[in-house]
Structures are given as structure tokens and as C-alpha cells.
Amino acid sequence: MxxxxxxxxxxxxxxxxxxxxxxxxxxxxxxxxxxxxxxxxxxxxxxxxxxxxxxxxxxxxxxxxxxxxxxxxxxxxxxxxxxxxxxxxxxxxxxxxxxxxxxxxxxxxxxxxxxxxxxxxxVLGMTGLTAYLGLTEIGKPVEGETLIVSGAGGAVGTVVGQVGKLLGCRVVGITGSDEKVHLLRDRFSFDEAINYKKSLHLKQAIRAACPDGVDCYFDNVGGEISDAVMTQLNTFARIAVCGAISLYNETEVPTGPRLQPIILTRRATMQGFIISDFSKQFASASKQLATWLGEGKLTxxxxxxxxxxxxxxxxxxxxxxxxxxxxxxxx
Missing domain, CATH: 3.90.180.10 (Medium-chain alcohol dehydrogenases, catalytic domain)
Incomplete structure (x- = not known):
């Protein structure tokens, strides 16, 4: 059979x-x-x-x-x-x-x-490569900056947050349950985590979690969550667009905020990517991920x-x- x-x-x-x-x-x-x-x-x-x-x-x-x-x-x-x-x-x-x-x-x-x-x-497959290369090649995090991750409790998001911490960033995750909030903080060492389903004022919650603004945004979900994050961008922020799961099942194209004024005035860079874009870096990225995993620095x-x-x-x-x-x- x-x-x-x-x-x-x-x-x-x-x-x-x-x-x-x-x-x-x-x-x-x-x-x-x-x-x-x-x-x-x-x-x-x-x-x-x-x-x-x-x-x-x-x-x-x-x-x-x-x-x-x-x-x-x-x-x-x-x-x-x-x-x-x-x-x-x-x-x-x-x-x-x-x-x-x-x-x-x-x-x-x-x-x-x-x-x-x-x-x-x-973590040693496409998930890990997507997290590591999307963050480092597009997000270009710098030690001391604030990185925020949507879909932070998912496959890619958990790795992005851990890599961000290893690179010296303050990391904030957005997720969909209190259980995942605790996991992000306690198991993955995120500095802050937000349950968007319980946040009546998501912009305020993001502002409180990111008092110095957002330098790097790793976007897995799109939609209203990303609309809220965009309002907190710092000058020269970088946005890596990995996914838009909040929109995948929509039957009509939703209308959202017009992002051009924010992108313009903050001089931000926003780029979508497919992991195959970085195929030449797979070997070096895989080696780094395997090293961190073997050293117990990645979960x-x-x-x-x-x-x-x-x-x-x-x-x-x-x-x-x-x-x-x-x-x-x-x-």
C-alpha cells in the first residue's frame, strides 16, 4: 500500500x-x-x-x-x-x-x-536559511539595534529572533498567544514579546516594547500587524518581507495604509525575498547555523x-x- x-x-x-x-x-x-x-x-x-x-x-x-x-x-x-x-x-x-x-x-x-x-x-534546512539569510542580507542588523519579528512563534520567526540576539540586537516578537509570549521570552531570550490578539492598541504596545524605535523588521505576516510596526520605524530602517500569512486566504485584495510616505520620510528600505535568491550563500550559512546549533546557542x-x-x-x-x-x- x-x-x-x-x-x-x-x-x-x-x-x-x-x-x-x-x-x-x-x-x-x-x-x-x-x-x-x-x-x-x-x-x-x-x-x-x-x-x-x-x-x-x-x-x-x-x-x-x-x-x-x-x-x-x-x-x-x-x-x-x-x-x-x-x-x-x-x-x-x-x-x-x-x-x-x-x-x-x-x-x-x-x-x-x-x-x-x-x-x-x-533550523538546518530552508527554515534556518530563510531566517539567517533574510535577516543578515536584507535586515542587516547592527549590534545594539532593535529588531522586531512578526510571526515570531513560528518556524522562521523563532530562528530569526535567536539569530538577532546572537548578533547583539534587542529583539521583540509579535505572536498570537500568551503561551508563545512566555516561550519567546523564557526559551528564546527575546527581550519583549507581544500577544497581538490581546493588544487593543497594537501601535502603543509596539511603541512601549520598542522605546528606541524599530531599526529592523522581519515580516512574516503582513496585514494590520505590519501596518502597526511601520509607524515605529526609525530613519534608515530595513524591512525584510518573508511572508504575508495574514493575507494568504483573502479572496479580495484588502486596502491598507499607504506606505510610501513612511518609506520616504524614514528613508527605509523594504525588500521581499525568496530563499533561492541567496543560493550562493547556502554553504556558509548552513555552516554557521550548524555551528551555533552544536554549541547550544540555537534551539x-x-x-x-x-x-x-x-x-x-x-x-x-x-x-x-x-x-x-x-x-x-x-x-
Whole structure:
């Protein structure tokens, strides 16, 4: 038995379980030069929502009645390629299948003796690279500056905050529950944290948490939270736009504050990015993240859900903020 999860229909607004469909196929055999991979860990990420729309973007949309793909850690269970042996573990952009055959292009070998397999989807994977490179290449934090992070309790946000502290910044996180506020302060050493759901006056809460203003903003959510942060920018502030999860399920384009006067008068720089923009820096960034992790200076935080059938629900739970750190499904 080999289960596969397909895109059943394109979501209208917030995705639902009915937008997914599970079918059963036969377990494949390896052809010449191929591997048969058994899925062990699956990454579910907010950006996948955009690929469910039939719209032009930086990556092609998922096709109806075709498997959804995301970052996956898999075990080689059959190999007809000289560079891989049965029992090796690999990481790659793979289909939501229990078993799949795959040519080796695009796979990276991962070593479970160095770090847990799941961490290669999180702090040592695209999550960690996104946090580190987005912050250092666009945010350009300077010791003593104030860094604020939205979606701070999520996969990328928790790493951004920790890296910011290692670089000597005052770090403030915006998150969606009191539990995450405590985690950000106590576990990840954020200087301040704000529960936006309980803040009746978010601008005032941000002003109180950032008495010297905001020098660097790492934006994971967009929307009204970002509108509030923008009012506290210092001159020559830098904004790294990583995501806009608050807007992904909107069916109409919302109207918000016009940012040009703030960008102009504060002489701020605002730049969106996709992690592949910095592919040349992956090796050095990975080395730094692995060093910090090995030294105990970075904490890998995960919410792990068990069971292949739970992949769609785990994805939906992202939009309810039910994850702390990286959301991963263990198969």
C-alpha cells in the first residue's frame, strides 16, 4: 500500500480538508539510476497555500489531481544509483507519497549522527536559511539595534529572533498567544514579546516594547500587524518581507495604509525575498547555523504531528497558529 495526497480542488479562501484527496497506489520499483524513497518527515509550510492557486508566482502552481510537494526527509529503501545505498537519508522537494521513485538530481544527503533528521527541515534546512539569510542580507542588523519579528512563534520567526540576539540586537516578537509570549521570552531570550490578539492598541504596545524605535523588521505576516510596526520605524530602517500569512486566504485584495510616505520620510528600505535568491550563500550559512546549533546557542523548536494521513490537517493548523516553531509530520 502506498498512499498519495493530491490537490483535489483549489481553495476559496481558507483551505479545507476537502481540498485534498488521498489515493492508494502500488509501491514503485527503482529504474536505472533511480532510488525508491520512503517518506520519514514532511514539512508543511504557509507558502504552499499560494501554490494551490492557479496564478502566476515565483514557483509554478500545483496541478489538480496531482500530488502536492514540499520539503521531505526520506530513507533510501532501494537504490540503482552508485552514489546511494539502502539506508541513506536524503532531503529534497518531494511528493506527498509514502513511497516514490526518484532520480537523484536535487537531493541532498543528510546525516542523522550530526543532528536529528527533522532538524534538516527546520533550523538546518530552508527554515534556518530563510531566517539567517533574510535577516543578515536584507535586515542587516547592527549590534545594539532593535529588531522586531512578526510571526515570531513560528518556524522562521523563532530562528530569526535567536539569530538577532546572537548578533547583539534587542529583539521583540509579535505572536498570537500568551503561551508563545512566555516561550519567546523564557526559551528564546527575546527581550519583549507581544500577544497581538490581546493588544487593543497594537501601535502603543509596539511603541512601549520598542522605546528606541524599530531599526529592523522581519515580516512574516503582513496585514494590520505590519501596518502597526511601520509607524515605529526609525530613519534608515530595513524591512525584510518573508511572508504575508495574514493575507494568504483573502479572496479580495484588502486596502491598507499607504506606505510610501513612511518609506520616504524614514528613508527605509523594504525588500521581499525568496530563499533561492541567496543560493550562493547556502554553504556558509548552513555552516554557521550548524555551528551555533552544536554549541547550544540555537534551539531547534518543532511541533511534530504523527501519521501520513495527518499531513493536510497539520497544514491547516498553520493558519490557526497551532504550531510553535517548525510544523513537521512524522510518518
Amino acid at each position: 502506498n498512499k498519495t495526497i493530491l490537490l483535489n480542488k483549489r481553495p476559496q479562501g481558507k483551505p479545507e480538508l476537502s481540498d485534498f484527496k488521498t489515493i492508494t497506489e502500488t509501491i514503485p520499483a527503482a529504474g536505472a539510476g533511480e532510488l525508491v524513497l520512503k517518506t520519514r518527515y514532511v514539512s508543511v509550510d504557509p507558502y504552499l497555500r499560494g501554490r494551490m492557486n492557479d496564478a502566476r508566482s515565483y514557483v509554478p502552481p500545483f496541478q489538480l489531481n496531482e500530488p502536492i510537494q514540499s520539503g521531505i526527509i526520506a530513507e533510501v529503501v532501494e537504490s540503482k544509483h552508485a552514489d546511494y545505498q539502502t539506508g541513506d537519508f536524503v532531503s529534497g522537494m518531494l511528493a506527498w507519497k509514502e513511497y516514490q521513485n526518484f532520480f537523484c538530481k536535487g537531493l541532498q544527503r543528510v546525516d542523522p549522527s550530526v543532528a536529528s533528521l527533522s532538524s534538516y527541515l527546520g 531547534a523548536t518543532e511541533t511534530i504531528v504523527e501519521g501520513f494521513d495527518q499531513i493536510p490537517q497539520a497544514f491547516l493548523d498553520l493558519f490557526e497558529g497551532k504550531n510553535t516553531g517548525k510544523m513537521i509530520v512524522k510518518v
